[in-house]
Amino acid sequence: MAIRTSRPGPQAPARGGSRRRRVPLRLLVPLLFLIALMAMLLLRGYVHSEILADHRISPEAAADKVPDEIKDGGPVIDTRGDKPQSLTIPDGRMVLTFDDGPDPEWTPKVLDVLKKHDAHAVFFVTGTMASRYPDLVERMVEEGHEVGLHTFNHPDLSLQSKDRIDWELSQTQLALTGAAGVRTSLFRPPYSSQAAAMDNKSWPVTEYIGDRGYITVVNTADSEDWRKPGVLEIIRRSTPKDGKGAVVLMHDSGGDRHQTVQALDRMLPDLKEKGYEFDNLTEALDAPSAHSPVTGVELWKGKAWVFLVQASDKITGVLVVGLAIVGFLVIARFVMMLVLSAVHARKVRRRGFAWGPPVTEPVSVLVPAYNEAKCIENTVRSLVASDHPIEIIVIDDGSTDGTARIVESLGLPNVRVVRQLNAGKPAALNRGVANARYDIIVMMDGDTVFEPTTVRELVQPFADPRVGAVAGNAKVGNKDKLIGAWQHIEYVMGFNLDRRMYDVLQCMPTIPGAVGAFRRSALERVGGMSDDTLAEDTDITMAIHRDGWKVVYAENARAWTEAPETVQQLWSQRYRWSYGTMQAIWKHRRALVDRGPSGRFGRVGLPFVSLFMVVAPLLAPLIDVFLIYGLVFGPTGKTILAWFGVLAIQAACAAYAFVLDREKLTPLLSLPLQQILYRQLMYVVLLQSWITALTGGRLRWQKLRRKGGVQAPPGAAAQPPLVDGRPVA
Incomplete structure (x- = not known):
């Protein structure tokens, strides 16, 4: 620590009359420090859904504009082409899907159970959680699971503009890229259920999502595990009838998920004995992988984003202390x-x-x-x-x-x-x-x-x-x-x-x-x-x-x-x-x-x-x-x-x-x-x-x-x- 002083003395006059005044470095640095501090807090608030979050939910609307083949079709909706398509899961196959994660406590337990029973699943992650816990997203991809987008901070997209939808998609892809180095073509809208529930407000969003290159995935069986109805009830609601294929909605975040973990540990071996296979979505549909690797500038942008988010969380923790x-x-x-x-x-x-x-x-x-x-x-x-x-x-x-x-x-x-x-x-x-x-x-x-x-x-x-x-x-x-x-x-x-x-x-x-x-x-x-x-x-x-x-x-x-x-x-x-x-x-x-x-x-x-x-x-x-x-x-x-x-x-x-x-x-x-x-x-x-x-x-x-x-x-x-x-x- 060097500390020095100088005595007063005559100052040399400025040459050439008036000189352009510059901000002294020791004035500029405190200003930049305070700006960086506020930026870190804003970033932290952004990824914790404290900024720009919208928790409104659109009420039910008419459904006369939704094609019948969509309402009566399967849980996979592809609107990327001129004519929308609806896909169903083949019999004997189950696609377990988990929303709202990754969660630092429950996602690792879900992954452990899936690994234990040699099962694959699809995780629809939010950008906020993927940015905060990139190691869990990376683990999902490394263990053969698929990752889909569930928006950045979980708004009801039927109430949002196209610019906001684009922003939700791009920011979540950025987080996914930074965490696992891949992009995904799978998407699940927040607050969605089955295809039959599609209405005139959600259908235009689904069409627009297809224009942006995404396949929309809803569900055929909702475990309603967020209600914590009990392990047996979760298993009952998740099990398809008569050996049919299914996309099952579950959650690995958003609260206490110990019933979900226990239900998985019992359901997977029981249904496997009955002939079910637990695949990710593209495996179940025999389709190309939903993941594509990212390289170059886009990869580094994603890594930089994840680094800044991690830094903001750590800095905020230090600030709280x-x-x-x-x-x-x-x-x-x-x-x-x-x-x-x-x-x-x-x-x-x-x-x-x-x-x-x-x-x-x-x-x-x-x-x-x-x-x-x-x-x-x-x-x-x-x-x-x-x-x-x-x-x-x-x-x-x-x-x-x-x-x-x-x-x-x-x-x-x-x-x-x-x-x-x-x-x-x-x-x-x-x-x-x-x-x-x-x-x-x-x-x-x-x-x-x-x-x-x-x-x-x-x-x-x-x-x-x-x-x-x-x-x-x-x-x-x-x-x-x-x-x-x-x-x-x-x-x-x-x-x-x-x-x-x-x-x-x-x-x-x-x-x-x-x-x-x-x-x-x-x-x-x-x-x-x-x-x-x-x-x-x-x-x-x-x-x-x-x-x-x-x-x-x-x-x-x-x-x-x-x-x-x-x-x-x-x-x-x-x-x-x-x-x-x-x-x-x-x-x-x-x-x-x-x-x-x-x-x-x-x-x-x-x-x-x-x-x-x-x-x-x-x-x-x-x-x-x-x-x-x-x-x-x-x-x-x-x-x-x-x-x-x-x-x-x-x-x-x-x-x-x-x-x-x-x-x-x-x-x-x-x-x-x-x-x-x-x-x-x-x-x-x-x-x-x-x-x-x-x-x-x-x-x-x-x-x-x-x-x-x-x-x-x-x-x-x-x-x-x-x-x-x-x-x-």
Whole structure:
């Protein structure tokens, strides 16, 4: 697994003016993957008669247009020539026919009985079953039986158009070709009985079938084994009178056929003793074989069809397992978040709770900034209004929009600007740490604003000497638009409930870049911020865990960040997050074998992050894929009920998260739409990240365009800043 990054750098201008834009490979591959996934499901539904199936049965009609020689004739009807012919089976010969198969359970038992008694038969297979069980069709042909067509998915052809009839025939022949390498000229219409039952609706179909080169085979004796009347009754109905020849209708599929198998095992030897021969149709009529070999392109088309059907069934089976896995993971995560978040809230909100003596010493706040001209003033002014003694260091990382000049022109106390050539955020933060005066270091983004109490709340856990880092409560500041509201739900429900859960489990995976604090000694022991990954916040958090420090969550340390306001910017941000998280997991994979107290993160945190942040989201689209499939092809009612059930669980978790964070519940009105649209975007982003990681692609830092729409909290500027605990004029 090759995972690489590249630092930002100047891009060469396009030559020759505008260039034709192409879809990037890492965007095209996820799209093709999802299309292939849906295609496999559609193919599976097609061969399982869930798509294009027609279960209507035509009522009886008049029969005045059916020739008398057909109605009074035998069970074999040949309309291939100018004049229809009716053929009967010679006396002493029986043609056993089996409809609706092959069936994986009962067809092998029927074949075993026929082989045991040296008997041949005709199997009228459906294309759906032949496609799914080609090995049984091949066995039929190899053991000397004949195979006929029984349509693809068993519709009443008298209700179908000629195009639909052609389609049913061609698709079934394709399945037969792929399974056994032969074509057949035998056909039996679904819902047919004896020739005398032919009417004005079925007769035109029979004529058309003859024009297409097929012989229609009905029956003279119906065992009615599908009714399960008992073994003796099946034998009685199947046995012809006075030694006459017969075509016997039986079934090797469509339900429990144990009575059919038992009846065959008793009937075959008994009737053989009476002189009957059990032949396939052409043997009984002394006619050329109904089978003809297929070669060349047509044979390979058939084999390709069977291969795709087999693949679709196997892939669907894997998808069902994946759906079960993701369902378990989603429910387990919800339960854990609800239970452990309640435990966390009860712990930190109980009367008298404290991490230790109040932390009052000054801290350093680092603000890495790259082209943050629209945001930086709001950010710095919010920090100056802090009620905790701080120094503010703005590290200008080679900005070209005058970010540093804006900060300097404000003339605010205890605010320093450090300039450097563009080297990336990790380098900027390390430069800030080197210039910081104090042992507790707060880090934030240049597009974020703090409340006056944020820093104080953020640093209180450092009263515990075992704490090496603290995660704050990042919130979306620009949530007035729909895409912002969706991210607001995600931040409150996903990120902050997760952090409460991970806090209780003592395996916090990420200190958010928007609001986090570190003990200087903890940073120095792990080598500071690293540019090995695009998720330097996750990387440093995992490193601090592995060094034996505690990482905790401060729910009241609220920071308001500017979330992306366009789909393209959101895509860029989440793509970097997802890919960077994968990089961090891969970088710290050896945490799985760490021992001692530092090994807790490897034993608990790393598997949880991998399951809940990488594997489960990757499999989560299965819920929506099967939702679409169920809505279109059924069972629609159950599918809708299941989806609303999952939505209700998510809504309950979201509402609980909003209550814990003391947020208004109004944004949750957009939760259903978020599930339909927003999550799909996140799925594709994660899939693209997987492809980038597995192929070893390079991903650049992508600067998001900010609008500076997040303002300092009301009243923040009116409060004087504190230095060493004293107001500064």
